[in-house]
Amino acid sequence: MKKAFYAGVATLAIGIALGAMPAKAQSSGDKGATDASATKAQDGGAITVTFNNDVATLDPAIGYDWQNWSMIKSLFDGLMGYKAGTTELEPDLAESYTVSDDGKTYTFKLRDGVKFHNGRTMTADDVQYSLDRVVDPKTKSPGAGFFSSIAGYQDVADGKAEHLKGVKVVDPHTVEIDLDEPDAAFLHKMALNFAFVVPKEAVEKYGDDFGKNPVGTGAFKMKNWSLGQQLVFVKNDDYFRKGLPHLDQITFQFGQEPIVALLRLQRGEVDIAGDGIPPAKFLEVMNDPKQKKEVVSGDQLQTGYITMNTTEKPFDDVKVRKAVNMAINKRRIIQIINGRATPASQPLPPLMPAYDKSYEGYKYDPEAAKKMLADAGHPDGFETQLYVYNTDPQPRIAQAIQQDLSKIGIKVDIKSLAQANVISAGGSKDGVPMIWSGGMAWIADYPDPSNFYWPILGCSGAAEGGWNWAKYCNEDLDAEAAKADAIVAPGKQQQRYDMWKDVYHKVMDDAPWVPVFHEKRYTIKSDRMGGPDKFYADPINIPVNYDHVWVKNVQ
Amino acid sequence: MIGYLVRRLLQSILILIGVSIVTYALLYVLPADPARQIAGRSATAETVANIREQLGLNDPFIVQYWRYFLGLLHGDFGRSYLQRTEVADLVAARLPATLLLMLGAIVCELAMGLTMGLVAALRRGTNTDQGLMVVSFVGVSAPQFVTGLLLLYVFAVRLGWFPIGGYGTFSHLVLPSLTLGVLGAGWYSRMMRSSMIDVLRQDYIRTARAKGLKRFVVVFRHALPNAILPVIAMIGIDIGLFMSGIVVVESVFGWPGIGQLAWQAIQRVDIPIIMGVTLVSAIAIVLGNLLADVVAPFIDPRIKLR
Numbered sequence: 001m002k003k004a005f006y007a008g009v010a011t012l013a014i015g016i017a018l019g020a021m022p023a024k025a026q027s028s029g030d031k032g033a034t035d036a037s038a039t040k041a042q043d044g045g046a047i048t049v050t051f052n053n054d055v056a057t058l059d060p061a062i063g064y065d066w067q068n069w070s071m072i073k074s075l076f077d078g079l080m081g082y083k084a085g086t087t088e089l090e091p092d093l094a095e096s097y098t099v100s101d102d103g104k105t106y107t108f109k110l111r112d113g114v115k116f117h118n119g120r121t122m123t124a125d126d127v128q129y130s131l132d133r134v135v136d137p138k139t140k141s142p143g144a145g146f147f148s149s150i151a152g153y154q155d156v157a158d159g160k161a162e163h164l165k166g167v168k169v170v171d172p173h174t175v176e177i178d179l180d181e182p183d184a185a186f187l188h189k190m191a192l193n194f195a196f197v198v199p200k201e202a203v204e205k206y207g208d209d210f211g212k213n214p215v216g217t218g219a220f221k222m223k224n225w226s227l228g229q230q231l232v233f234v235k236n237d238d239y240f241r242k243g244l245p246h247l248d249q250i251t252f253q254f255g256q257e258p259i260v261a262l263l264r265l266q267r268g269e270v271d272i273a274g275d276g277i278p279p280a281k282f283l284e285v286m287n288d289p290k291q292k293k294e295v296v297s298g299d300q301l302q303t304g305y306i307t308m309n310t311t312e313k314p315f316d317d318v319k320v321r322k323a324v325n326m327a328i329n330k331r332r333i334i335q336i337i338n339g340r341a342t343p344a345s346q347p348l349p350p351l352m353p354a355y356d357k358s359y360e361g362y363k364y365d366p367e368a369a370k371k372m373l374a375d376a377g378h379p380d381g382f383e384t385q386l387y388v389y390n391t392d393p394q395p396r397i398a399q400a401i402q403q404d405l406s407k408i409g410i411k412v413d414i415k416s417l418a419q420a421n422v423i424s425a426g427g428s429k430d431g432v433p434m435i436w437s438g439g440m441a442w443i444a445d446y447p448d449p450s451n452f453y454w455p456i457l458g459c460s461g462a463a464e465g466g467w468n469w470a471k472y473c474n475e476d477l478d479a480e481a482a483k484a485d486a487i488v489a490p491g492k493q494q495q496r497y498d499m500w501k502d503v504y505h506k507v508m509d510d511a512p513w514v515p516v517f518h519e520k521r522y523t524i525k526s527d528r529m530g531g532p533d534k535f536y537a538d539p540i541n542i543p544v545n546y547d548h549v550w551v552k553n554v555q
Numbered sequence: 556m557i558g559y560l561v562r563r564l565l566q567s568i569l570i571l572i573g574v575s576i577v578t579y580a581l582l583y584v585l586p587a588d589p590a591r592q593i594a595g596r597s598a599t600a601e602t603v604a605n606i607r608e609q610l611g612l613n614d615p616f617i618v619q620y621w622r623y624f625l626g627l628l629h630g631d632f633g634r635s636y637l638q639r640t641e642v643a644d645l646v647a648a649r650l651p652a653t654l655l656l657m658l659g660a661i662v663c664e665l666a667m668g669l670t671m672g673l674v675a676a677l678r679r680g681t682n683t684d685q686g687l688m689v690v691s692f693v694g695v696s697a698p699q700f701v702t703g704l705l706l707l708y709v710f711a712v713r714l715g716w717f718p719i720g721g722y723g724t725f726s727h728l729v730l731p732s733l734t735l736g737v738l739g740a741g742w743y744s745r746m747m748r749s750s751m752i753d754v755l756r757q758d759y760i761r762t763a764r765a766k767g768l769k770r771f772v773v774v775f776r777h778a779l780p781n782a783i784l785p786v787i788a789m790i791g792i793d794i795g796l797f798m799s800g801i802v803v804v805e806s807v808f809g810w811p812g813i814g815q816l817a818w819q820a821i822q823r824v825d826i827p828i829i830m831g832v833t834l835v836s837a838i839a840i841v842l843g844n845l846l847a848d849v850v851a852p853f854i855d856p857r858i859k860l861r
Binding site for chain 2: 053054056057059062064137138140141142143144145148157158159208209211212226227228229253254255256257260263264267418419420421424427455463464465467
């Protein structure tokens with residue numbers, strides 16, 4: 001998911017102008033925290049969530065940014081989902097599933113009596129329709145590629161067939177999906193928004209505007225949407241998970257600068273600041289015990305890294321890449337973002353299975369780096385370019401990288417551009433020498449190690465338009481990764497993860513990246529919000545898990 | 556008069572076509588590829604090629620522009636790539652808020668500017684006059700995001716008199732209107748001052764005073780109406796000033812108008828929206844100037860339209 005959390009010059013300007021302002025005391029008392037009501041879920045109540053940007057679309061086949069991702073999860077459901085607050089898969093619209101021994105056939109049994117918001121009962125035909133729709137080129141779904149392992153994908157993607165050959169309706173409660181190749185991440189893909197189930201009649205009724213008139217099976221349904229102003233969700237009384245959601249209503253307000261949202265939250269007018277705590281106010285909030293109490297932090301499936309173009313001089317020499325790895329002072333870079341991250345030693349973030357806690361990576365050692373650079377034939381360093389997204393704090397991070405590299409003689413010219421322009425420069429045929437990934441890449445689509453390899457480190461991602469900005473292509477590693485992904489038996493997952501660990505160790509031996517940090521997420525809420533922290537730092541639902549949070553002391 | 560109007564309308568249409576060509580060309584050469592934006596990061600090269608084909612992005616520039624132009628003739632501004640919504644709907648949903656803000660700003664700038672100009676002219680050469688002219692100079696020079704943030708900080712955050720941004724009630728309207736109006740108030744006060752000084756020098760004013768009318772009556776009944784008219788005629792031109800101001804002011808105050816829409820679209824490189832907002836603003840500016848020119852002879856009979 002693209003991540004443009006703190007958008008633009010205006011935010012920066014506001015941050016500077018208001019940065020010196022003392023925190024305003026919160027109006028209501030904090031006695032709620034000690035009430036029994038704080039620990040037991042309460043039903044009812046309405047909350048307000050603010051965002052700076054308009055929400056783009058609520059069509060699950062199309063929505064693909066961090067902001068609409070979790071809204072769509074509250075309106076729609078898929079066959080698979082995640083246990084709230086975790087990265088653990090569980091059946092959702094499916095009641096159960098079985099996998100064949102060869103890993104190529106998945107059979108899903110659907111829940112009974114799940115109803116769409118229009119009152120109709122969901123059946124296996126809807127599952128089939130939804131998968132056909134997302135792959136259909138006319139839908140122009142950004143997620144179609146995830147389903148390429150389903151038999152018959154290519155024919156539908158090319159417009160030669162209307163139905164995926166591999167998706168079969170066995171009976172109204174059973175769907176069978178055949179794959180061309182075993183795909184260990186397949187269940188994760190069925191939990192992606194793109195695989196969510198939509199009712200055909202509603203899609204046909206609204207056509208291109210289905211994304212503005214969403215009809216799903218989710219915990220909430222849409223009440224009204226005033227473009228550019230606000231969007232209102234109300235509780236779906238027919239939701240198939242009894243007891244959920246807790247809230248009666250959620251109002252999303254748009255066009256609210258993060259700094260303004262924070263001020264309004266301090267006044268009690270806002271319950272969740274959707275864009276988080278603006279960097280300029282972070283220290284102030286964290287130094288105020290009253291506000292800090294309402295801040296929940298959690299890990300994300302994210303890594304910030306520097307790519308080096310492995311196909312062009314001087315970065316085609318692994319010694320040069322290793323030298324750069326040793327020259328970067330990650331702790332100092334983390335200070336620039338007020339410590340909102342942990343240092344990275346490897347591409348995978350800690351929440352991922354197959355993350356290797358014991359792996360230390362390249363230690364910060366400018367002297368050794370300088371020596372290695374001399375060994376590689378660059379005793380006086382060289383000149384190169386670093387591309388970076390032009391929104392704070394990315395350019396400041398780029399300057400820190402520039403300083404670190406100047407210490408070993410590498411002169412870096414910073415190219416600070418709009419997000420879309422950096423992405424297209426990185427994906428161009430020949431690529432660019434170096435890119436700092438901050439604000440653009442990479443948050444995993446699903447918590448599986450394969451999602452951090454194929455698009456951004458595999459040979460296929462190195463093609464034009466791909467996200468493998470280092471143009472790193474190691475065919476032996478691709479083969480090993482493919483072998484790991486062929487292991488689908490539930491009992492053998494540990495073996496699969498061990499193989500992935502090995503793949504990432506070998507990636508680091510080739511050092512196409514400098515993994516710099518894993519960003520943490522900080523959610524600030526009003527003091528009337530209740531529920532365990534895990535619902536406010538949910539790794540899948542950003543900023544919060546709307547279905548599970550509640551308000552204390554409902555009147 | 557009719558001939559003049561027809562000629563001016565034709566000119567305006569030519570200007571708008573020119574604006575649309577230049578904007579379209581500028582956005583065309585941007586390195587952002589709409590097909591890739593739509594396709595998302597997991598898309599294969601074939602998917603991207605397919606989308607590019609569907610959108611007709613492989614056609615030459617002239618063909619693409621012509622298609623867009625034909626759409627415009629039908630009131631079709633195209634569809635946003637990222638929001639997947641008709642641009643016309645997005646703009647229409649936000650236009651009322653922007654018009655309301657402009658109206659508020661016009662009231663603010665006239666109230667402030669005319670008063671300041673009048674007082675300065677009557678107290679010509681005194682400290683009051685100089686003080687007011689310094690204030691108007693500051694108003695003209697201060698960047699709008701600074702003015703906006705100062706007003707927001709003082710009156711909303713510290714004093715709590717107004718809401719901290721947003722839309723809906725009269726009190727939401729005050730601070731953004733003031734911010735947008737301060738710039739115009741600076742201009743108006745200077746124009747009003749010189750216009751008033753001009754009028755006060757006229758013989759008929761001296762005559763009126765000589766026949767014993769009170770100063771108050773002379774100023775308000777004889778001088779003011781004559782001094783104010785040429786100033787009022789400038790309102791049409793203000794619309795152009797406002798169009799550049801709303802992008803900043805609406806973003807600072809969270810005002811859901813087309814300026815905010817433009818700002819969000821620029822950040823996401825959502826080309827059809829940028830295009831649509833630019834055209835709507837251009838239409839507003841052209842109409843505003845036309846209005847100013849057409850109204851002028853009614854206010855000042857010395858001006859003749861040819």
